[in-house]
Structure formats: C-alpha cells, structure tokens
Amino acid sequence: SQKIEQNSEALNIQEGKTATLTCNYTNYSPAYLQWYRQDPGRGPVFLLLIRENEKEKRKERLKVTFDTTLKQSLFHITASQPADSATYLCAPRGANYGQNFVFGPGTRLSVLP
Amino acid sequence: DTAVSQTPKYLVTQMGNDKSIKCEQNLGHDTMYWYKQDSKKFLKIMFSYNNKELIINETVPNRFSPKSPDKAHLNLHxxxxxxxxxxxxxxxxSQSGELFFGEGSRLTVL
Known part of the structure; x- marks a missing residue:
C-alpha cells in the first residue's frame, strides 16, 4: 500500500538557518507533489507544487526538490524566521484525477529566536 | 470573503447522537473533499465529490454519509x-491541483 513518511515529527532550528524537511514515499508514482503549511487550529494552506519532470521549484525563501529515483522530496526554508514555525505536510498525487489525495504525517517546525 | 467555510466550528455531543457539518465553497471548484484529522494530527481523506458525484469513498463506516446538493456544497452527516x-x-x-481548506470543525464526542 502507499506509504508517505516525513523525516521527523518535530524539528527545531535557530532563526536565520535553513530548515530542510524530507518527504519519502513508497509504492507510489506521483505525477506531482505538493507542500502545505498548517498552523495550530487552522486548515492546511498550499505552498508549492512540483511536477515529476521538474527537479526544483522556488518561491521566495522556499525551495522544493523532487527526486523520483529516490522517491523523495526535500523542502527548504532559507533564512528561517519564528513566523515559519508550523507543521508542514507533503502530498504526493498520482496522474489519475480520481486518485486519493494523500498527505504525509507532517513535520512540526519550530524556529527559535 | 471566506473561500471554503464550514459550520459549526465546534461541536460537542453525546455518544449515540446524530450530527451534521456543513461546507460551502465560493471558488467555483468542481471537486470537494472531507478529511479527518485525529489527535495525532494525521490528515486522512474520507470522501471526494466531483460535480455532485461521489468519486472517492475511503473505508469510512457507513454511519458517515456525505451529501452534495450542488457543487458548491458538501455536507457530512x-x-x-x-x-x-x-x-x-x-x-x-480544488479545481485542478491545490486544495483549499476550510478552518475545520472540531467534533468532541462524550
């Protein structure tokens, strides 16, 4: 069955450093992969999408990579700020429209001032 | 103007009762979903509707019944x-990719 893992349940880093979050998947061939941010008591908010034929995508301080050989996506936040503290969820999705939209368990990031 | 709105935000009820949660989206999207996030924060899909038609029904007990009166509404009973x-x-x-979520409805069963 499909399995999605995110590197750690919680990650603490110092302000100004780069946070790197990992998403690994098995028994799955996603056509694209999305990353979401979820703040406590709120719904997830879409951040970035990367397709299987793209190696890297950037948006401001965010960078996502997608390695279909390793079955892995890396999510980087450069020059991290305390306001970046949240839970980050990855969501690989297959090409078929009706396929499940499955989320990883999430990584709770805390950026310490 | 809220894109995806859910009501109620909080719901406390006794075991054995029946309750409904309503959802409306004003984005003009064709597809709507219900997800459940448990105490371990794992987000699991329950149902998906496309243009009022059920397309995903995960292994959810049949005590849960979604209803989509039109493509802008998906209620959960x-x-x-x-x-x-x-x-x-x-x-x-969603329309073709990213999901737009509501703020969630916290259900507590006593």
Missing part, C-alpha cells in the same frame, strides 16, 4: 456517534 469519531473534520475544494 454522522449517525450514532462514537468516541472514536472525535477529531477535526476539514472540508476542502
């Missing part, structure tokens, strides 16, 4: 509530 139904339920919509 739960019969005979159990303690394990306590969770946050999220409604979401």
């Amino acid at each position: 739960i019969n005979s509530l159990e303690l394990g139904d306590s969770a946050v339920y999220f409604c979401a919509s």
Whole structure:
C-alpha cells in the first residue's frame, strides 16, 4: 500500500538557518507533489507544487526538490524566521484525477529566536 | 470573503447522537473533499465529490454519509456517534491541483 513518511515529527532550528524537511514515499508514482503549511487550529494552506519532470521549484525563501529515483522530496526554508514555525505536510498525487489525495504525517517546525 | 467555510466550528455531543457539518465553497471548484484529522494530527481523506458525484469513498463506516446538493456544497452527516469519531473534520475544494481548506470543525464526542 502507499506509504508517505516525513523525516521527523518535530524539528527545531535557530532563526536565520535553513530548515530542510524530507518527504519519502513508497509504492507510489506521483505525477506531482505538493507542500502545505498548517498552523495550530487552522486548515492546511498550499505552498508549492512540483511536477515529476521538474527537479526544483522556488518561491521566495522556499525551495522544493523532487527526486523520483529516490522517491523523495526535500523542502527548504532559507533564512528561517519564528513566523515559519508550523507543521508542514507533503502530498504526493498520482496522474489519475480520481486518485486519493494523500498527505504525509507532517513535520512540526519550530524556529527559535 | 471566506473561500471554503464550514459550520459549526465546534461541536460537542453525546455518544449515540446524530450530527451534521456543513461546507460551502465560493471558488467555483468542481471537486470537494472531507478529511479527518485525529489527535495525532494525521490528515486522512474520507470522501471526494466531483460535480455532485461521489468519486472517492475511503473505508469510512457507513454511519458517515456525505451529501452534495450542488457543487458548491458538501455536507457530512454522522449517525450514532462514537468516541472514536472525535477529531477535526476539514472540508476542502480544488479545481485542478491545490486544495483549499476550510478552518475545520472540531467534533468532541462524550
């Protein structure tokens, strides 16, 4: 069955450093992969999408990579700020429209001032 | 103007009761979803509707019944509530990619 893992349940880093979050998947061939941010008591908010034929995508301080050989996506936040503290969820999705939209368990990031 | 709105935000009820959660989206999207997020924060899909037609129905007890009167609305009715139904339920919509989520409805079954 499909399995999605995110590197750690919680990650603490110092302000100004780069946070790197990992998403690994098995028994799955996603056509694209999305990353979401979820703040406590709120719904997830879409951040970035990367397709299987793209190696890297950037948006401001965010960078996502997608390695279909390793079955892995890396999510980087450069020059991290305390306001970046949240839970980050990855969501690989297959090409078929009706396929499940499955989320990883999430990584709770805390950026310490 | 809220894109995906859910009501109620909080719901506390006794075991055995029946309750409903409503969801509306004003984005003009064709597809709507219900997700359940349990105490461990794992977000699991329950149902997906495309243009009022059910396209995904995960292994959810048949006490849960979604209803989509039109493509802007997807309601969730739960019969005979159990303690394990306590969770946050999220409604979401999409057109061709990213999901837009509501703020969630926290259900507590006592």
